[in-house]
Amino acid sequence: MRLTTRGRYAVTAMLDLALHSEQGPVCVNAIARRQDISAAYLERLFRALRDRGLVCSTRGARGGYELCRCAGEISVADIMAAVDEPLDATRCASARNRLTCELWSGLTQHVRDYLENVTLAQLCRGDSPPGTAAGVSKS
Amino acid sequence: MRLTTRGRYAVTAMLDLALHSEQGPVCVNAIARRQDISAAYLERLFRALRDRGLVCSTRGARGGYELCRCAGEISVADIMAAVDEPLDATRCASARNRLTCELWSGLTQHVRDYLENVTLAQLCRGDSPPGTAAGVSKS
DNA sequence: GCAAACCCGACTATTCAAGTCGGGATTTTA
DNA sequence: TAAAATCCCGACTTGAATAGTCGGGTTTGC
Numbered sequence: 001m002r003l004t005t006r007g008r009y010a011v012t013a014m015l016d017l018a019l020h021s022e023q024g025p026v027c028v029n030a031i032a033r034r035q036d037i038s039a040a041y042l043e044r045l046f047r048a049l050r051d052r053g054l055v056c057s058t059r060g061a062r063g064g065y066e067l068c069r070c071a072g073e074i075s076v077a078d079i080m081a082a083v084d085e086p087l088d089a090t091r092c093a094s095a096r097n098r099l100t101c102e103l104w105s106g107l108t109q110h111v112r113d114y115l116e117n118v119t120l121a122q123l124c125r126g127d128s129p130p131g132t133a134a135g136v137s138k139s
Numbered sequence: 140m141r142l143t144t145r146g147r148y149a150v151t152a153m154l155d156l157a158l159h160s161e162q163g164p165v166c167v168n169a170i171a172r173r174q175d176i177s178a179a180y181l182e183r184l185f186r187a188l189r190d191r192g193l194v195c196s197t198r199g200a201r202g203g204y205e206l207c208r209c210a211g212e213i214s215v216a217d218i219m220a221a222v223d224e225p226l227d228a229t230r231c232a233s234a235r236n237r238l239t240c241e242l243w244s245g246l247t248q249h250v251r252d253y254l255e256n257v258t259l260a261q262l263c264r265g266d267s268p269p270g271t272a273a274g275v276s277k278s
Numbered sequence: 279g280c281a282a283a284c285c286c287g288a289c290t291a292t293t294c295a296a297g298t299c300g301g302g303a304t305t306t307t308a
Numbered sequence: 309t310a311a312a313a314t315c316c317c318g319a320c321t322t323g324a325a326t327a328g329t330c331g332g333g334t335t336t337g338c
Contacts, residue, residue: 186286198285
C-alpha cells in the first residue's frame with residue numbers, strides 16, 4: 001500500500017473535472033494550471049482514467065476530458081484503482097505470517113471501505129468524509 | 140502514506156518477540172531465521188524500536204531483546220511510528236486543495252484508528268482485527 | 279580468551295517516483 | 309487550406325528511497 005502523487009493528482013484532477021464539467025470538455029492544460037501539476041504528467045494519468053472508463057476524451061481543438069459517469073457514481077477507490085495506486089497492504093510471502101497477514105488484509109479492507117464510501121460528488125459538495133471530526137460515522 | 144518492509148518487518152518481529160517472550164531475551168538472529176528476514180536489517184529496526192521504548196536490549200552472550208511493555212499495551216500504530224513508517228496521507232501543498240485535503244486527512248485518521256486499535260496481544264491470540272469478516276465491528 | 283550478541287555510522291545497488299520528450303492524429307477556426 | 313488547440317502514445321531521464329550490507333566496537337557469559 002502506498003499513496004503517491006499518482007493517486008493524489010488523479011483525485012485532484014477528477015474533482016477539478018467534476019467542478020467544471022458543465023462547461024464541456026475540460027482540457028488537461030486548464031486543470032494543470034489550476035492545480036499546479038505538470039500537464040504532461042497529468043495527461044498520462046488521464047490516459048489511465050480514460051482506459052478505465054471514468055472519463056471520456058474529445059480530440060481536437062475545443063477538446064478535453066469529461067466524466068463518463070456522474071460524480072455520484074465514481075468513488076475515490078475507483079480513481080485509485082484506475083491509476084494503479086496500490087491499496088493492498090497484504091503481502092503474504094509465506095504462510096508463517098498468517099497473523100500479520102490478517103492484520104494487513106484487515107487494514108486493506110478498512111482503507112477500501114473508506115475510499116469506496118467517498119464519491120466525487122461528496123468531494124464536490126465539501127461533505128466531510130466519514131471518520132473525520134465533522135462527519136459523524138454511520139452504520 | 141506508505142507501507143514498506145520497515146513497517147511489516149517491525150510488526151512481524153514484535154509479534155515474534157511477544158510469542159517467545161517467556162524464554163528471556165530473544166536474539167535478532169533467532170527472529171531473522173524464523174521470519175526469513177535479514178538479520179542486519181532487522182537489527183536496525185530493533186534499534187529504532189528500542190529508542191522508542193518498545194523493547195529493551197540485553198547485551199552480551201545470552202543477550203537479545205524483550206518487550207518493554209506488555210503486549211496489550213503496544214499497538215501496531217506504536218510500532219509503525221517507531222520505525223518511521225509514514226501513515227500520514229495528508230499533503231496539503233496549498234489551500235486550493237481543501238476538499239481533497241480533508242479526504243486524505245480523513246483517510247489518515249481512519250488508518251490510525253484501525254492500527255491504534257490493534258495490539259500485539261490481539262495479534263498473538265490471532266484475534267481478527269476489527270473490520271475483517273471474522274471480526275464484528277464494535278462501536 | 280572466545281563466542282555470542284548488542285551497538286553504530288556509513289555505504290551500495292536496485293527500484294520506483296515524478297516528470298519529460300518528440301512526434302503523430304484529430305478537430306476547429308480563420 | 310493551414311494553423312492552432314488538444315488528445316494520443318511509447319520511450320526515456322533523473323533523483324529519491326528502499327532493502328540490505330559492511331566493518332568494527334563493546335558487553336557479557338562460559
